[in-house]
Amino acid sequence: MSNALALPVNLSTGTFESYLTAVRQMPRLTSEEERELALRFRDHGDLEAARQLVLSNLRFVVHVARGYSGYGLPMPDIIQEGNIGLMKAVKRFDPDVGVRLVSFAVHWIKAEIHEYVIKNWGIVKVATTKAQRKLFFNLRKFKQDVGWLSADEAKAIAKDLDVELSTVYEMEQRLGNRDVSFDLPVDESEEESAVAPNHYLQQHGADPAELLENADWSGHEQDLLTEALSELDERSLDILSSRWLADKKATLHELAERYNVSAERIRQLEQNAMKKLRSAVVLEA
Incomplete structure (x- = not known):
C-alpha cells in the first residue's frame, strides 16, 4: 500500500516550509466524499481513492505532530512517522462505523509517533x-x-x-x-x-475532527488578514499599527499631528481600514 500511495509532497525533498504549504493547500473532503472514497477502497481496492483519503488528511497529521515538538526530535521526522500511521488507518478504516476518518486515524497516527519518540528520545537524553x-x-x-x-x-x-x-x-x-x-x-x-x-498518552475531551477544523480555520483567517493588511495604503496601515499593534498605542490627536489632518479624519481612516479587513476575511471565508 505504501508504494502505491507515494505522496506528491515528501519531507525528504524541498524545504519543510514548502511541504507545510503544500499540505495546507490539499482540499478537504466532506463526510459524503470521504465515505464514497472509503467504500471504493474497501470494496474495490481502489488505490487512487485511498491516496485521496491520505492526502486530504495530511494537515491533521501536522496538527497532531506539533504536540510533540518538546522532545528535541526533528519535526519532519515526527510528521513522517505520523503519515505512516495515517496510511495504516486508511487501510483499516470502515466507513460503515459512522465516524470521520480523522477520529479513527488519531490512534494510529499517535501510535507511530509514540513509538518513534520512545525509541529515540530516551537515548538522546x-x-x-x-x-x-x-x-x-x-x-x-x-x-x-x-x-x-x-x-x-x-x-x-x-x-x-x-x-x-x-x-x-x-x-x-x-x-x-x-x-x-x-x-x-x-x-x-x-x-x-x-x-x-x-x-496515558491519549488526549481526552476533544474531538480530533473539531480540533483540526478549528486549527485549520484559525490559520486560514490569519492568512486572509495578512493578505488584507498588505493591500492597505501606507498611511492606513500605519494608523492601524499605531492604534492597535504598538506597545504604546497612539491617540487620534497624536496621529492627527503626524499627518497634519484632523482627529476626525484619522478616525474615519481607521474605520475604513477596519471595514476593509473585516470584508476581506468574511468574503473569502
Missing part, C-alpha cells in the same frame, strides 16, 4: 557524550551475561568508562525497562493493560 554512548552499548552487553549489577561492578564500570556512578545506575534502569505494546489486546491481563501507553 542520556547518551549525550561519547563515554555515555559507550556505556550504553557496553552495559547492555554486560547485563545480558550477569543480569543486575552489584555495587562493586557498577563502581568498576563507572571508573573504566569515566562516567558518574549515578549514570551507570540510570542506564541500567533504562535497559531494565521492558517494552510495552501501545495498545494491548483485550485478552491481555488487566494489570498489563493498565500500563499500556494508550491509556
Whole structure:
C-alpha cells in the first residue's frame, strides 16, 4: 500500500516550509466524499481513492505532530512517522462505523509517533557524550551475561568508562525497562493493560475532527488578514499599527499631528481600514 500511495509532497525533498504549504493547500473532503472514497477502497481496492483519503488528511497529521515538538526530535521526522500511521488507518478504516476518518486515524497516527519518540528520545537524553554512548552499548552487553549489577561492578564500570556512578545506575534502569505494546489486546491481563501507553498518552475531551477544523480555520483567517493588511495604503496601515499593534498605542490627536489632518479624519481612516479587513476575511471565508 505504501508504494502505491507515494505522496506528491515528501519531507525528504524541498524545504519543510514548502511541504507545510503544500499540505495546507490539499482540499478537504466532506463526510459524503470521504465515505464514497472509503467504500471504493474497501470494496474495490481502489488505490487512487485511498491516496485521496491520505492526502486530504495530511494537515491533521501536522496538527497532531506539533504536540510533540518538546522532545528535541526533528519535526519532519515526527510528521513522517505520523503519515505512516495515517496510511495504516486508511487501510483499516470502515466507513460503515459512522465516524470521520480523522477520529479513527488519531490512534494510529499517535501510535507511530509514540513509538518513534520512545525509541529515540530516551537515548538522546542520556547518551549525550561519547563515554555515555559507550556505556550504553557496553552495559547492555554486560547485563545480558550477569543480569543486575552489584555495587562493586557498577563502581568498576563507572571508573573504566569515566562516567558518574549515578549514570551507570540510570542506564541500567533504562535497559531494565521492558517494552510495552501501545495498545494491548483485550485478552491481555488487566494489570498489563493498565500500563499500556494508550491509556496515558491519549488526549481526552476533544474531538480530533473539531480540533483540526478549528486549527485549520484559525490559520486560514490569519492568512486572509495578512493578505488584507498588505493591500492597505501606507498611511492606513500605519494608523492601524499605531492604534492597535504598538506597545504604546497612539491617540487620534497624536496621529492627527503626524499627518497634519484632523482627529476626525484619522478616525474615519481607521474605520475604513477596519471595514476593509473585516470584508476581506468574511468574503473569502
